[in-house]
Amino acid sequence: MSLFILCAFALLAGFIDAVAGGGGLIQLPPLLILQKDVAPALVLGTNKFAAVTGTATAAVNYNRRVKVNWRIIGPGMLSAALCSWLGARAVSLIRPELFRPIMLLLIIAMAIYTFKRKDFGSTARETKASVRPMPYVLGFCGLIGFYDGIFGPGTGSLLMFAFVGILGFDFLQASASTKIINVTTNVAALVQFLSAGQIIWHLALPMAVCNIVGGIIGSRMALAKGSKFVRVIFLVVVVGVILRYGYDIVQSML
Known part of the structure; x- marks a missing residue:
């Protein structure tokens, strides 16, 4: 029963992530709840494996239909990968909790700006x-x-907003570009989990299949419906991120 639930959430996560990012908000919580007696690193590794497969599938789908400017995205991938590696190494030096209030304010500002500017x-x-x-x-x-x-x-929401707000991409171009950058940054983390044996394979493999199916459906729907559809899902995801951060901050204060 628990595997069925996890696979259902993985399918939904793959769909949402393919359209506007934010699949981790959907896929990780049920894993943490249903595998509460398992070491957190194993849960995170399992989640990462399933997520990367779906994101990579969506990236391939977008690349077939959306013109990706590799002269821009290529260097962006290298910059993101290098700095992601530096960030992982800095975890022991910087308390991640410090980012929560900053990110909450930033995401709220993004939501307000996107909502008010209908043509954004x-x-x-x-x-x-x-x-x-x-x-x-x-x-x-x-x-x-x-x-x-x-x-x-x-991360996905930040990248999409940056591509649209700074470089003038439409939401469809931004979503395609974000998937490619996300795959790059996530693969490095996945390599670490794989080398440490921190993946629950009997959960990760069926969840990956469902995430891939969700990614295919989500990317095809985004390509069919265009930037306005992606914008709506983006706002839904951003609101979800706001609620997540708000909850975490309140919990840390209790």
Whole structure:
């Protein structure tokens, strides 16, 4: 019964993550609840394995239909991967909890801005940064990659907002680009979990299959319905991230 529940959540997580990121908000909590007697590293490794497979599948689907600017995304991948690795190494030096209030304020600001500007991300546009994008791409991919390595939640939302707000991508282009960057940063963490044997295979494999199916459905629906649909799901995910951070902060104060 627990495997069926986990697979159902993995399917939904793959769908949501393929459209607008945030699948971890859906997939990880039931794993933590149903595997509460298992070491946290095993739970995180299992979650990461399932998530990476779905994200990679969605990235391939997007790359077939959405024109990806590899001259921008390629360096962004390298910057994000390097800084994600640095962030993972800095975990012992910086308390991840310090990021929660900062991230909560940032995500709230993103939600308000996106909600108020109805045309935000509906079509691609030229911005000051899009004329000479490289410094901006290296900068925000590096910063978000570092955050992903040291803490993680909300990374996809941050990347999507940066691609739309800074480089003028529409939400569909931003979602495709975000998936590629996310795969890069997550693979490094997955390698660590694999080398340490921190994956529960009898859960990870069926969850991965369901996450892949969700990723295929989500990416196809996003491609069919376009940027307006992605924008709506993005706002739903952002609200979920806000509630998650708010809950964590309140719990830490009790």
